[in-house]
Amino acid sequence: MLHPITQKIVHLFEIHGNSMYGGEAVTQLEHGLQCATLARANGASDELITASLLHDVGHLLHDLPDNASDSGIDDLHELRGERFLAEYFKKSVVEPVKLHVQAKRYLCAKEPGYYETLSTPSKTSLEIQGGIMNLEEVAEFEKNEYYRDAIDLRKWDDMAKDANLVTPLLDSFISSIEASVK
Ligand SMILES: [Fe+2]
Structure with a gap:
């Protein structure tokens, strides 16, 4: 028997997973699966694989349009x-x-050339998300115990927009989700 939250997540992807991932060439489900597949291929923990799969779950929990950031939202x-x-x-x-x-x-503040690697929608949303960090914000960010995990996730996130990448199905990540429940 799956944990109720696992069932809920499967349900959310069933209901909303086929909507496009804001201006990109993949759906929300494909994007999450690609990100989790990259995490797994890089030897990430079950928790970081789960975070990668679910990093955009917030997009599945509301009814704003897929391209909300185009409108400055x-x-x-x-x-x-x-x-x-x-x-x-x-x-x-x-x-x-x-x-x-x-x-x-x-990463825009710390890694030369990173900004240029971003997709157009991701560059657009950067501005409404606060733009490139200043030095104080960088120092504050590095205080978080999990900031390196967030950077790894972010890099997989950026790559997980490939219309031609074939991934395992959601089923294949269920055991990682279950292992990550507290
Ligand atoms: Fe994402």
């Missing part, structure tokens, strides 16, 4: 995701999800 999906996940999952899942948008702002 920050849907704050990382905070909605954090609230949803915190009730059931370990901190090692919740924190990287909470930080994955900040991680983009951080």
